[in-house]
Amino acid sequence: MSPHTSASLKALLNKRGFRLTPQRQTILYVFQTLPQGNHLSAEDLHQILRRQGERISLSTVYRTLHLMAYMGILRELELAEGHKHYELNSPYTEHHHHLVCVQCNQTIEFKSDLIDRIGTRQAEAEGYHLLDCQLTIYGICPEAMQRGWSRTLPEGWRCSQSQQRLQRSDRDSDSDMASRG
Amino acid sequence: MSPHTSASLKALLNKRGFRLTPQRQTILYVFQTLPQGNHLSAEDLHQILRRQGERISLSTVYRTLHLMAYMGILRELELAEGHKHYELNSPYTEHHHHLVCVQCNQTIEFKSDLIDRIGTRQAEAEGYHLLDCQLTIYGICPEAMQRGWSRTLPEGWRCSQSQQRLQRSDRDSDSDMASRG
């Protein structure tokens, strides 16, 4: 599907009583020209904007992200600890899922119609109006493992979600765990 | 698989240099006796504890949640805006996924070996050490829709993530959007 033009964005906004502002146009443009596979936090976006000479306040960045996620233009993702990430939503970008390293936050995208179908079916089955479905796989990337990241999980464990940030006292055995995401 | 006893928990902790404390035992017990399908935030857990007469500080609650998630005893979930939720992890609870209403936060669990298999395969394919994979489906529950929650997404849209909390000014058309998760 074709990306939004100023006109189509304006129409979309006005239809709901919102207004087209230069700030919103600029922010959408950042996402539209962002290489596939990039995911921006509010702070990321704010940095990019000021690097481009735009002077859009952080408040407006947050407000615009919310607005566009609400309108379905952006998709909100929980990829890292502490802050959300955003990307263009389908159908402007193909719907996909994420595999993310809890150590270094490297993120790999992958598609799966099967998962999308399961998500759709499940929502239907419960009478829900589907908004989004995202399979997020958490793991440790090969590089992080080489870098000495070990996790001996209790025997029998099949799937266990990791956590950064334990107490300071963990420097010995799991030294890099204390690092911030 | 059998749940943790004080002894097995102690062994698990000591193996990594952690210690068994009454607080940790108590917190694990709360999760073990929690009805399937319940998901606790740090604050939830803290409330339950003090209702039970236990006087465990909120700091310790947070620390214990992190520790147990790190050890794979608990699973960390992103079900609502603003705070994480925790539940017993597999294999003590069967691995499953979630369908959640972005309006009222009602959460429905469902199993899917197919998804688990896709997650496992995908992690393997990239050489990742798998920690967890969770399909989270966001939608609007039937009750919320009846309650007048509408969302006309742009035509062609297939999957779009919703957002609470827009500007104050949205009271008119989407009045209940401003409510907190």
Place this chain on the structure above:
DNA sequence: CATTTATTGAAAACCATTTTCAATAATTCT
């Protein structure tokens, strides 16, 4: 062009979570 009212930026407020630090207590070591 005038009117209405959504939007913006700057600063302050918020609030879930984390950290600090001194006191306490679980483990380990005689």
Place this chain on the structure above:
DNA sequence: AGAATTATTGAAAATGGTTTTCAATAAATG
């Protein structure tokens, strides 16, 4: 068992991402 070691705790302060406030500005509408 008792002493030594050091992980853990609670209370309070700090943090940091996000939200709100509010007066000024500027889209939209007619």
